[in-house]
Amino acid sequence: MSEDTKKPGSAREKATAKRRNQILEAAVMCFLERGYHQTGVRDIAARAGVSLGNLYNHFRGKHDVLVEIAMLERRELEPFLKVLNSNAPAPKVLKKFIRAYANYLAAPENVILTLEISSEAVRQQDIARLFVENRARLTEALEEVVRRGVEAGDLRAVPDPLQASQLVIEVLEGSAYRSVLSETPMSKIAGSMEDFILSSLLARR
Amino acid sequence: MSEDTKKPGSAREKATAKRRNQILEAAVMCFLERGYHQTGVRDIAARAGVSLGNLYNHFRGKHDVLVEIAMLERRELEPFLKVLNSNAPAPKVLKKFIRAYANYLAAPENVILTLEISSEAVRQQDIARLFVENRARLTEALEEVVRRGVEAGDLRAVPDPLQASQLVIEVLEGSAYRSVLSETPMSKIAGSMEDFILSSLLARR
Amino acid sequence: MSEDTKKPGSAREKATAKRRNQILEAAVMCFLERGYHQTGVRDIAARAGVSLGNLYNHFRGKHDVLVEIAMLERRELEPFLKVLNSNAPAPKVLKKFIRAYANYLAAPENVILTLEISSEAVRQQDIARLFVENRARLTEALEEVVRRGVEAGDLRAVPDPLQASQLVIEVLEGSAYRSVLSETPMSKIAGSMEDFILSSLLARR
Amino acid sequence: MSEDTKKPGSAREKATAKRRNQILEAAVMCFLERGYHQTGVRDIAARAGVSLGNLYNHFRGKHDVLVEIAMLERRELEPFLKVLNSNAPAPKVLKKFIRAYANYLAAPENVILTLEISSEAVRQQDIARLFVENRARLTEALEEVVRRGVEAGDLRAVPDPLQASQLVIEVLEGSAYRSVLSETPMSKIAGSMEDFILSSLLARR
DNA sequence: GATGAATGAGGATTCATTCAT
DNA sequence: CATGAATGAATCCTCATTCAT
Numbered sequence: 001m002s003e004d005t006k007k008p009g010s011a012r013e014k015a016t017a018k019r020r021n022q023i024l025e026a027a028v029m030c031f032l033e034r035g036y037h038q039t040g041v042r043d044i045a046a047r048a049g050v051s052l053g054n055l056y057n058h059f060r061g062k063h064d065v066l067v068e069i070a071m072l073e074r075r076e077l078e079p080f081l082k083v084l085n086s087n088a089p090a091p092k093v094l095k096k097f098i099r100a101y102a103n104y105l106a107a108p109e110n111v112i113l114t115l116e117i118s119s120e121a122v123r124q125q126d127i128a129r130l131f132v133e134n135r136a137r138l139t140e141a142l143e144e145v146v147r148r149g150v151e152a153g154d155l156r157a158v159p160d161p162l163q164a165s166q167l168v169i170e171v172l173e174g175s176a177y178r179s180v181l182s183e184t185p186m187s188k189i190a191g192s193m194e195d196f197i198l199s200s201l202l203a204r205r
Numbered sequence: 206m207s208e209d210t211k212k213p214g215s216a217r218e219k220a221t222a223k224r225r226n227q228i229l230e231a232a233v234m235c236f237l238e239r240g241y242h243q244t245g246v247r248d249i250a251a252r253a254g255v256s257l258g259n260l261y262n263h264f265r266g267k268h269d270v271l272v273e274i275a276m277l278e279r280r281e282l283e284p285f286l287k288v289l290n291s292n293a294p295a296p297k298v299l300k301k302f303i304r305a306y307a308n309y310l311a312a313p314e315n316v317i318l319t320l321e322i323s324s325e326a327v328r329q330q331d332i333a334r335l336f337v338e339n340r341a342r343l344t345e346a347l348e349e350v351v352r353r354g355v356e357a358g359d360l361r362a363v364p365d366p367l368q369a370s371q372l373v374i375e376v377l378e379g380s381a382y383r384s385v386l387s388e389t390p391m392s393k394i395a396g397s398m399e400d401f402i403l404s405s406l407l408a409r410r
Numbered sequence: 411m412s413e414d415t416k417k418p419g420s421a422r423e424k425a426t427a428k429r430r431n432q433i434l435e436a437a438v439m440c441f442l443e444r445g446y447h448q449t450g451v452r453d454i455a456a457r458a459g460v461s462l463g464n465l466y467n468h469f470r471g472k473h474d475v476l477v478e479i480a481m482l483e484r485r486e487l488e489p490f491l492k493v494l495n496s497n498a499p500a501p502k503v504l505k506k507f508i509r510a511y512a513n514y515l516a517a518p519e520n521v522i523l524t525l526e527i528s529s530e531a532v533r534q535q536d537i538a539r540l541f542v543e544n545r546a547r548l549t550e551a552l553e554e555v556v557r558r559g560v561e562a563g564d565l566r567a568v569p570d571p572l573q574a575s576q577l578v579i580e581v582l583e584g585s586a587y588r589s590v591l592s593e594t595p596m597s598k599i600a601g602s603m604e605d606f607i608l609s610s611l612l613a614r615r
Numbered sequence: 616m617s618e619d620t621k622k623p624g625s626a627r628e629k630a631t632a633k634r635r636n637q638i639l640e641a642a643v644m645c646f647l648e649r650g651y652h653q654t655g656v657r658d659i660a661a662r663a664g665v666s667l668g669n670l671y672n673h674f675r676g677k678h679d680v681l682v683e684i685a686m687l688e689r690r691e692l693e694p695f696l697k698v699l700n701s702n703a704p705a706p707k708v709l710k711k712f713i714r715a716y717a718n719y720l721a722a723p724e725n726v727i728l729t730l731e732i733s734s735e736a737v738r739q740q741d742i743a744r745l746f747v748e749n750r751a752r753l754t755e756a757l758e759e760v761v762r763r764g765v766e767a768g769d770l771r772a773v774p775d776p777l778q779a780s781q782l783v784i785e786v787l788e789g790s791a792y793r794s795v796l797s798e799t800p801m802s803k804i805a806g807s808m809e810d811f812i813l814s815s816l817l818a819r820r
Numbered sequence: 821g822a823t824g825a826a827t828g829a830g831g832a833t834t835c836a837t838t839c840a841t
Numbered sequence: 842c843a844t845g846a847a848t849g850a851a852t853c854c855t856c857a858t859t860c861a862t
Contacts, residue, residue, distance in 0.1 A: 011841085012841070012844085012845085012846085015846085016845090016846075019846080019847095034328070035324075035327070035328055037242035037243075038242075038328075040830075040831070040832080041831085041832060041833080042830090042831095042832090050847085051847060051848045051849060052833090052848085052849065052850095053833090053834080053835080053847070053848055053849060053850090054846065054847050054848065054849095056832095056833070056834075057845075057846055057847075058846085061832070061833070062832070062833095112327055115323075115324060115327060116324075118320075118382065118386065119240075119320060119321075119324040121386055122240070122317055122320060122385065122386070123239070123240055123243075128386050131386060132386055132387045135383070135387075156404060158397070158400065158401075158404075159396065159397055159400055160396075160397050163394060163397035163398075163401075164397060164401060166380070166383065166394075167376055167379075167380065167397065167398060167401045169379075170375065170376055170379030170380055170382075170383060171372055171375055171376055171379065173379060174372075174374075174375030174376065174378060174379035175371070175372065175375055177323070177375075178340070178371060178375060180327065181323065181326055181327070181333050181336060181337055182337045182340075189368060189371075191364065191365075192363070192364055192365045192368035192369060192372065193368075193372060195363065195364055196363075196368075196369060196372045196405050197405070199361060199363075199404070199405040199406075200401050200402070200404040200405030201404075204409050217821085220821090221821075224821085245855075245856065245857080246856080246857055246858080247855090247856090247857090255822085256822060256823045256824060257823080257824065257825095257858095258822070258823055258824060258825090258858095258859085258860080259821070259822050259823065259824095261857095261858070261859080262821060262822070263821090266857070266858070267856095267857065267858095268857095421862085422823085422824085422825085422862070425825085426824090426825075429825080429826095444738070445734075445737070445738055447652035447653075448652075448738075450851075450852070450853080451852085451853060451854075452851090452852095452853090460826085461826060461827050461828060462827085462828070462829095462853095462854090463826070463827055463828060463829090463854090463855080463856080464825065464826050464827070464828095466853095466854070466855075467824075467825055467826070468825085471853070471854070472853070472854090522737055525733075525734060525737060526734075528730075528792065528796065529650075529730060529731075529734040531796055532650070532727055532730060532795065532796070533649070533650055533653075538796050541796060542796055542797045545793070545797075566814060568807070568810065568811075568814075569806065569807055569810055570806075570807050573804060573807035573808075573811075574807060574811060576790070576793065576804075577786055577789075577790065577807065577808060577811045579789075580785065580786055580789030580790055580792075580793060581782055581785055581786050581789065583789060584782075584784075584785030584786065584788060584789035585781070585782065585785055587733070587785075588750070588781060588785060590737065591733065591736055591737070591743050591746060591747055592747050592750075599778060599781075601774065601775075602773070602774055602775050602778035602779060602782065603778075603782060605773065605774055606773075606778075606779060606782045606815050607815070609771060609773075609814070609815040609816075610811050610812070610814040610815035611814075614819050630842090631842075634842085655834075655835065655836080656835080656836055656837080657834090657835090657836090665843085666843060666844045666845065667836095667837095667844080667845065667846095668837095668838085668839080668843070668844055668845060668846090669842070669843050669844065669845095671836095671837070671838080672842060672843070673842095676836070676837070677835095677836065677837095822862100823860105823861100823862080824860105824861105824862100825859105825860090825861090825862100826858105826859080826860085826861100827856105827857105827858085827859080827860105828856100829855105829856085829857105830854105830855085830856075830857105831853105831854080831855065831856075832852100832853100832854095832855105833851105833852075833853095834850105834851085834852065834853105835848105835849100835850085835851070835852075836848105836850105836851105837847100837848085838846105838847080838848080839844105839845105839846090839847085839848105840844100840845105840846090840847100841843100841844080841845100841846100
């Protein structure tokens, strides 16, 4: 699974992997609390219970830590992909996805971390690439659902299923951002959000 | 001491206001190019052609400059408010607004600056407040349009006109963010966006 | 005289120039005592009685300080140039120069600083250029003396007066290096040195 | 514990000696390319294909590596000592030596490494001692030649044969330093150099 | 209002070395 | 002998801000 493994399960390697995780987790917490730029490498190391110098044995630098976190984000999307890959009728899948993803975004940590990463992505191409890739996995899976729904006549014949899917994601994430900034809980918005999206996409009989 | 300080429109005051603008414009350019945290106060001063110390005669500090910029953003919204306050039928106003705002967001500067500000807003309450206020002016004006449209039967009877308005804004801004990160021009998305929103909001006959 | 002067003799500027000198002098002492690489910027600042940050208001960085020192070295050569530019007979000038320069090189500070600079020059082109330039001023002046001496029949008709001059300098400086490393005072070598050079250059009757 | 550690020429010992050489060669290359202080122990280990920790099984530390290199320099002088120990007439031996040593110094590696070592020697007594010792072997052998030449009437009766010998070496090495810094090939200087030295030392008939 | 020298804490990163495995 | 994770002091430099002029 991991790329640079030679003796797959040695104790040494396990310990090393554990350290990496400690550091990554500490970094996530720091970035959430204080933001990427406000967080010092020392903060991360201290929080991870690792010496400052040792952090650099595990990561090339602060930037690298953020990249790795962005890569981990990919895993978080797995459950939603599973939902989207179900064979159930498109409207049902769509609703289920909206609720699941909205629920995920109801946790401010998830939203803030994404904002932090996307904010860095503006000026750091490697992070932008990861960010766009992660998004693509979601939107492409959603696109398939939309396409299926349109064919089955369950969904409106949208002009471009991929872009429609992206718009759905954007409504969800955009709402989540706002809920964080305006301190309105996501739960209060969820209903309108679902209504808004479904009204746009469901076929009219 | 000098008398001209007190006359409201004196030459002194004009010169001062000019300096402030120079600084603010320089700051905007710096923030766009390198980001808020990557920009040093020195960068701003140098770009504005102002001495470092003098910047502090005009602003309390770096934070203050960002706040002022966030306040200036308010003005940028004026034209869209004018569109929204028109008395034309809601669907027409809605379309016009969508196009106008999408057109504004097609300029990456506008999007990046907003992202930069919102990113700071997460941890700085005063900026968050300004950010939310600006948004509110837009959404509240839009809300009126929606409400009017619903009453006139032109728009679907959405469960919550304010939240519907917010969702419209979020679709627009969310798409703009994505277009910046994925380097897809806004123009390619605009059609789907309009279709998506209108399909959700227009009344079905 | 100084290049970036606008109001030539303002008190501000004088104070600034003083600070620069304080820093340069401190740096010279540090480089002598501990070597360029062993010296930290903090050491220099502390020794100069200047805050660390302020050092960077006066110099672009540690490297810049060394460059400036290398440039100051040029001034140290002035007296020797004056000796060389005298109109006295070449052998007399030559002897006077040898003694004067040997006397200068008898102070280990002068030798060590030159060694420190030349050592950096190997990998830093800008310093190499300065170093070579400084050398050139000396060798070119000496070349004139040699040329004059040859024409007058006082000196041997050396194949290449410039290279002969360089060799004279090298004997002097090389001996100085050795005297530092072997802890043999320059005074013990001086006689042989003069004999060696003069035997090579004086015309044989 | 293992027995082969004690047999002088065992395979184990040979492998170990090989490792040492790998490291020393790698260190030489690093020191040449980047200089002693700019070279990290990691650089040396990486270049030698040895683990960081293992380097410390072979050397006490970075300083120790340099010391060992300085000791190896001694071997490089062997051929020149052989030249100097010949029984041929002093002027012939002297010429041969000058050419051989100049040829050796024509390779910048040799010069730079010596400069690097001598530069460290200024503040590190153990290296200074080695450096001076190496020099002494050369100058003492040369002294014998000079003494012989003087006695035979081939060379001028210099006041101090040892110091004269040192001066010869200094002319050679000094020229080599300059050729490196000024990027003038040694070959262009060689003629003048030989002329300069021989004119000083050869007896006048 | 205007200047830029002054501050010193804090920025990320590299260092030579040690040591458990 | 071999490994590379661990250490934390030290590296150079930048930061936002202040203040005397």
